[in-house]
Amino acid sequence: MDDHDSKRGPNRAAAVCLALTMSAVMALPAAAEMSDGALKIGIVNDQSGPLSDLAGLGSVVAAELAVEDFHELYPDVTVEILSADHQNKADIGAQIVRRWFDVDGVDMVADASNSAVALAVQSLAREENKIVGYAAVGTTEINGAQCAPTGLSWLHDNYNLVSGPVRELVGAGMDNWFFIAADYAFGHNMVAESEAALAAAGGTKAGAIFHPLGVSDYAAFLLQAQASGADVVAFANAGEQLVTAMKQWNEFGMGAAGQTPVAELMFLTDVHSMGLETAQGLTTVTAWYWDLDDETRAFAARFMDKHGRAPTAPQASVYSAVLHYLTSAAAIGTDETDAVLAKMIATPVNDMFAQNASIRADGKLVHDFYLVRAKKPGGLEKPWAYYDVVKTIPAAEAYLPLSQSLCPLVPKS
Structure with a gap:
């Protein structure tokens, strides 16, 4: 067990x-x-x-x-x-x-x-x-x-989702990031949180581009990410947006340039839709599996x-x-x-x-999170069991310290 x-x-x-x-x-x-x-x-x-x-x-x-x-x-x-x-x-x-x-x-x-x-x-x-x-x-x-x-x-929230992966990847030498993000409150906030985490970890932002919700052609966004020369291309989008973007990443052979794709928010249904051929190796943080x-x-x-x-x-x-x-x-x-x-x-x-x-x-309901990785094709033991759990992220490490909260309801010391 x-x-x-x-x-x-x-x-x-x-x-x-x-x-x-x-x-x-x-x-x-x-x-x-x-x-x-x-x-x-x-x-x-x-x-x-x-x-x-x-x-x-x-x-x-x-x-x-x-x-x-x-x-x-x-x-x-x-x-x-x-x-x-x-x-x-x-x-x-x-x-x-x-x-x-x-x-x-x-x-x-x-x-x-x-x-x-x-x-x-x-x-x-x-x-x-x-x-x-x-x-x-x-x-x-x-x-x-x-x-x-x-x-x-x-x-x-976006802090939970990006802080751990940014620290880990920057620590492994992947310190220059480019963002492909959804052009609404979620995407802009996730990029801002990622920038803060990058700065704290000693990384840098190569650039960011924002796409409309529901766009179906990501070629221009992917080519701009490739041209940036960034170590990491981080996708700050979700659901159908992420699925389409990652399928096109594979179709265009983007990984051949040595850039590492990161799904800053990925759900089980995303992996199901894109298939393990496309999703294999992608890591993400989730609160539950x-x-x-x-x-x-x-x-x-x-x-x-x-x-x-x-x-x-x-x-x-x-x-x-x-x-x-x-x-x-x-x-x-x-x-x-x-x-x-x-x-x-x-x-x-x-x-x-x-x-x-x-x-x-x-x-905020304070609980543990999990760093998970999408399995390789052929590694599926039962339907929908798409993740390997890499590690548990304890609640104490997963949240912005309350002392740094901007919420006016938090008592000030």
Whole structure:
């Protein structure tokens, strides 16, 4: 058994289940105090565009599985799931969430899966005093300068994703980087975070070029990266964008020049779409992988039964955020935001997504990460088992120190 297996074993799961069951029994009489007689969860994300594979309807399935597990503990508490496609447009996402809050009585929103949309939703969360659990949202602004008391980052931010790989590669002599990035909040923020990490590690930036969301021809961007002579070409994009860019990288024989491609954000569905012939050797940082241990595999089996493909890290984080919200609300018998938020913060997260994780003052759920590498063709032992886990990145190393946070909610020493 791997070290990460032993930390997440069935004995811990049984203890957590017992603790939740005991709290459920004590809280059942209070279920009737929920407003509208139900807990309402809204899942907003990209359900038809370039980010739909990594989140999309799979995040809705993950939320439904959370409700199933919640009802094992609280069968008498009604839960409603709403979902909508924000089409990667901040104004559409904001309109959906405002209607949910003002008309439909939604108590908690999860996912977002787009940094620009998330920043728009964050303003509403602050204004309406509603809880949002962000999944695939990279911008550090969400828990930095634009943090909100109710805006919780459950999965990652761009600092988590780039700091470790930059240190490792610069330390190995690959210190000159060129960036091909998505031209919206996520891509610009990831390049900025990478620049800061490069400077701290003694590396340099050869240049950066930003492409529109949904572009299909990356030739000009790749040729500019090649002409830069950089040691590393870092892709600060995601989903379908990364898949297309990496396929064209291989088609054009870009690796022959000795440059190393780095996927600063890569999801399991990206590897599935591009194939191991293209993805082999690519490393990335992830907060979760379905084949880590027995608990993650059990969740993945349930998810695949409903969705037909393995869960991504964002989808797993939606499950965790929704379940933690629901059990916190039911345990205190109310959906009043401040009370539920206090319960969520006071209660460690222990589930198949994260262990002994806690929400710190800037709204980040603090947990371990994993450096993973895409397997070589022929190395696949079972469907969707695309990664080798290179190492665990402890939570203590994965996050920007709280003392350096720009979030105004963090107490100043």
